[in-house]
Amino acid sequence: MTSRVALVTGGTGGIGTAIVKRLAQMGHKVATNYRNEEKARAWQARMREDGIEVFLTRGDVTSPEEAAAMVHAVEAALGPIEILINNAGITRDTPFHRMRPDQWMEVINTNLNSCFNVTRPVIEGMRERKWGRIIQISSINGLKGQYGQANYAASKAGMHGFTISLARENARYGITVNTISPGYIATDMVMAVPEEVRAKIIADIPTGRLGTPEEIAHGVAFLVDEQAGWITGSNLDINGGHHMGW
């Protein structure tokens, strides 16, 4: 198998950790960014216990300058980035009629503007080398909407608009660009939803349970595979049947 250099943004989070592990287990060299050094080093130590080495670099994806510096640090340490997983994301759930400007901006900056900030310094190298895999980790709620998530759903729907334009622009350069839309996954983000609301959501999932981060990482493994070169501009729903469309 060809070993590639992969950058997973927000790799220390719930879904991010599973993606980092899976890519490393596939033999890729994996990097992620952090904002809180202490937390990130503790995470790195836990990964080492599992035999996984991850390159860590400081960087806030909401800043174009920090994102560019982060990309350069990864490339100086590991080589040109060939796989990019735009995974960093946050929620600031509030009904729209009470939403403050900062709750709107933080979510759009972290989930959507980050895709510009991180992908922009990566794309030219991929085009020159004529190979690349870019995946946006979006959400079921970008497709179906969710009470309290006008900011989040807008950012996540925007990520797929980004995917399909980039896919068109770069298809002739050996670069595939796809979206994965996870449903409700057992992570801290979902566990922060009030219990009675969460119970109703789970009751609505045909499989009757939350997904696992590993089930999302499996989708990433599929799309980054060397044989997935003709899959571009697609959205892969991994949601236990919670939302079905075509």
Ligand code: CAA
């Ligand atoms: N549909 C319709 N109405 C709803 C509703 C829903 N899903 N959820 C809440 N409401 C209504 C209630 O019935 C209630 O109405 P009344 O005032 O008429 O009684 C009202 O909203 C409750 O409003 P509150 O003022 O109590 O709202 P709150 O500020 O306490 O909480 C909320 C609102 C923060 C949005 C809370 O409902 C919540 O956290 N909901 C879950 C949102 C969610 O699913 N987030 C996903 C997070 S995980 C994630 O994002 C990962 C991913 O990609 C899937």
